[in-house]
Amino acid sequence: MTEQRDELLGRRRLHLRLRFLAGESTGSYVTRLASRNRLPVEAVLRSMGTGPMPVDPQYTELYLSRYARERLATLAGYTVAEMQTRLVSLRDAFLMPDGAEDDWEWPWDARAGYLVQACSLCAARRGTRSPAWLILPDPWHVCLRHQRWTDNSRNAQHPYIDLSGLKDVIRAQRRLNHLGRQLGPAVRWVFADACSILACSRYLEDPAQTEEWAFLATQLGERRVRPLAQLSVLSLLTRDLAWLEVRRLHGDLGRAGYREWLDRVTRRHGYAFAGPLREWHSKHRPLGRGFPELFGDQPPPGNVVLRVTGHELPSCLAAVEDLSCLPWVRLPNAMDRLFL
Known part of the structure; x- marks a missing residue:
């Protein structure tokens, strides 16, 4: 039986807002938003509608329905337009089709782009110590501020490459x-x-x-x-x-x-x-x-x-x-x- 939405959830902003990372994936942002408010990701998702269990954002991107996008904007304390500007996977081209049974999905692979680890120093400046993930058209990212190269290799021993000598x-x-x-x-x-x-x-x-x-x-x-x-x-x-x-x-x-x-x-x-x-x-x-x-x-x-x-x-x-x-x-x- 299909789970029913609780229409009373997701109508008020969460206590703590979260600063955006340029190019961040929606899955990474939602995971960080939950952590910032000391909530499990499942609780934040339930406030956005109904759907499957969460997936670690390093593996795939999170895609939302129009309804869930509106709930997420409310929870995050931004307008939908602001969210679309900062999180590209919330733009209309990447929304789930109208009439879909669930309000979100974590497909086996991202529909477009590559998941690349964000510079951890940039993430720390925005209040997170856990890995954050970007969704980019190319499988690498150069942080000029901290002279670091990150990519989609998922190498835990070498999560970034120091460019100070390159x-x-x-x-x-x-x-x-x-x-x-x-x-x-x-x-x-x-x-x-x-x-x-x-x-x-x-x-x-x-x-x-x-x-x-x-x-x-x-x-x-x-x-x-x-x-x-x-x-x-x-x-x-x-x-x-x-x-x-x-x-x-x-x-x-x-x-x-x-x-x-x-x-x-x-x-x-x-x-x-x-x-x-x-x-x-x-x-x-x-x-x-x-x-x-x-x-x-x-x-x-x-x-x-x-x-x-x-x-x-x-x-x-x-x-x-x-x-x-x-x-x-x-x-x-x-x-x-x-x-x-």
Whole structure:
């Protein structure tokens, strides 16, 4: 028999509010909210409706019905709009379908994105000592404040990688952040194409073969170290692709500049990148007129974006394999659930 909702629950804010972590998963937030108020997670969930037993948020994401989302906002002391802004899995695209039997679910795998451990120092600044989890489009996160790399490896002995001695990784992430501020949502498909070019070139597929990365690869495994070793070149590729794409979509790319770009960037990155760079170049020819609005916060409709750029309009958790216009795309660390 289906459990009945107690409509009297979830109508008042819990005693203690909880500060958000940027990019946090809903499952992590609800678990931390319960802990902050010294309640079992089951009690908080029961105040949001009916559904299955809770799952440790490191394993999967929590998805809610519209009703449960409203109850959670009340319990947390925020508006629904504020909750949607801070917790991407509460946005309409990820809600459970209307008429579902339960008010929440913890599926075997997240519907989109990767579960990545948050920087523990950032979590401590927001009042939690237990692990917190992010839901991100890529399987790693760089905390520039504390110079830490976290990922989806679930390695209890090494929950993060200290970047204080890996300045190239720090510079690469700052470069990507700068490009993100310049390009807005469009940076995701440029980054996706750079990932695809990197995969085709097979650059540093095994970082253990290089003197710089051999010790870390021996300690943590080459698959976990590979994205760190590749991030510097990946960021430089993204920057070079963005240079051409920005000028192309602003209508400022002439034929001479278009031809010169391929020669210059191929020389910079080397022969192994020549083929995939040529393929990308052929798909991004100068346009008759510019579309600078593609780099704004409110880009045009998706069909216009796809026709002009060859890319889908990126959603907040869109994976690179869904965004690239190239056929070889694979993230340096594409397998989730490395802990199984």
